[in-house]
Amino acid sequence: MNFWSKCTDRLENDLPQQQFNTWIRPLQSVEDAQSIRLLAPNQFVLNWVQNHYLNDITEYLQSIAGANAPSVSLEIGSRAAVQSPQESSIERIQSFKPTPAAPIRHVDEAPMPSNLNPNFVFDTFVEGKSNQLARAASIQIGENPGTAYNPLFIYGGVGLGKTHLMHAVGNMIVKTNPKARVVYVHSEGFVAQMVKALQHNTIDDFKRRFRSVNALLIDDVQFFAGKERSQEEFFHTFNALFESQQQIILSSDRFPKEVSGLEERLKSRFGWGLTVAIEPPDLETRVAILKSKADQLFGVDLPNEVAFFIGKRVRSNIRELEGALRRIIANAEFTGRAITQEFAKDALRDMLAAQDKQVTIENIQKTVAEYFKIRTSELLSAKRSRTIARPRQIAMALAKELTNHSLPEIGEAFGGRDHTTVLYATRKIVELKESDHRVEEDYANLLRTLTS
Ligand SMILES: Nc1ncnc2c1ncn2[C@@H]1O[C@H](COP(=O)(O)OP(=O)(O)OP(=O)(O)O)[C@@H](O)[C@H]1O
Secondary structure, eight states: OOHHHHHHHHHHHHSOHHHIIIIITTOEEEEOSSEEEEEESSHHHHHHHHHHTHHHHHHHHHHHHGGGOOEEEEEEOOHHHHHOSSOOHHHHHHTOOOOSSOOOOOOOSOOOOOOOOTTOSGGGOOOOTTTHHHHHHHHHHHHSTTTSSSSEEEEOSTTSSHHHHHHHHHHHHHHHOTTOOEEEEEHHHHHHHHHHHHHTTOHHHHHHHHHTOSEEEEEOGGGGTTOHHHHHHHHHHHHHHHHTTOEEEEEESSOGGGOTTSOHHHHHHHTSSEEEEOOOOOHHHHHHHHHHHHHHHHOOOOOHHHHHHHHHHOOSOHHHHHHHHHHHHHHHHHHOOOOOHHHHHHHTHHHHHHHHHHOOHHHHHHHHHHHHTOOHHHHHSSOOOHHHHHHHHHHHHHHHHHSOOOHHHHHHHTTSOOHHHHHHHHHHHHHHHHHOHHHHHHHHHHHHHHHO
16 A cells, blocks of 8 residues: 555645655655655655654554554655665755765856845744744755755745845855855846847856856746756756755745646756745734834834834735835925824825725625635525525624724625624634634635735
């Protein structure tokens, strides 16, 4: 029996997709009747799986095989290396194990001017549940470039801090070793520079420039989609850096395997190291970011009530939060008035009106129905089956969170239900978000769709 594939089916079902992609998908198994050896690509993944999932895996195996359940062990490695005595160079790369010291190689070239943003450092990056893992992995890489996890792939929606984290790693590497050559480039910039090099017959310089760095940070790799020549060039750059253990950090708006228009060989390489997600921040993190930005950027001590007011109303991403903050502070400077909640409301009036206009109960119902592939009329109907009742509760909770309608008004809009039903639904969803990953993820996805 293939226990591991049964186990992964179950985990895929039980875990939020991002967790499954980050921790379970990279594992390979070597099985016999008595044991399953799980091969993790690096120590970080190994530790995480050990601490967070090993118990569940063992329990699940016992539940399906009882006393015959195989034992489970974890180690670093890859099946290619385990199974074939004659390793190819690709297999060697895949089974590469980190060495303790980062090799900063010596390059006989004039130092490259750094294009890192000095403000994007770890000190100015506010930690929250949504970015905890990405931040922890980035710090490890800053401390051990080229040897901790290579490449690091950070993915998440727009304006959530991917670029900030990449620069923070780069800045940390340069701080520790001022001779390190760290280059940040947006993937569109990489393409543009390559096209220019081809036009001017300087492609060799281009190749040398990118292949001689100690750390290459490439932002938004989804922009490589469909650009075959650039992908080809980047493939060789990637291999050159990887083989010489120089750090590569990539960002994208989605999981590597889901970036369409990218060659398979690139997608698979992107997953060789560690893939981490950044998710939209929760309210407390949004408030902490606002307070920290107000202080750092403007030297303003933002009152808590104002920070909560902005954090509650602006949910889509951190760039938008910053935009709202700038607007309030500019207005306060211009008018000389104190920053109170009333003042903030006034300053953001247009922005919030535009936002409020978009999120109506009707809009929520339509979006939720589409998401769960049911009909809007079913949300309003008396049907009580789980497949309808749960989406209905989620829609009610969203209506409570995103609109200013009262509970009776929301009940009315959901087929004339009582306000206590709405209250029950919102409480139930709060509870389920804590205990059921699926609900948590569905709710977050819907919130994002409705507010961005
Ligand atoms: N955790 C955080 N703490 C403080 N500031 C943050 C945090 N996350 C993001 N920011 C700020 O939000 C703004 C947008 O972040 P960033 O440019 O890194 O987003 P991104 O994910 O790269 O977006 P895009 O996909 O559009 O490139 C930046 O000014 C950044 O400093």
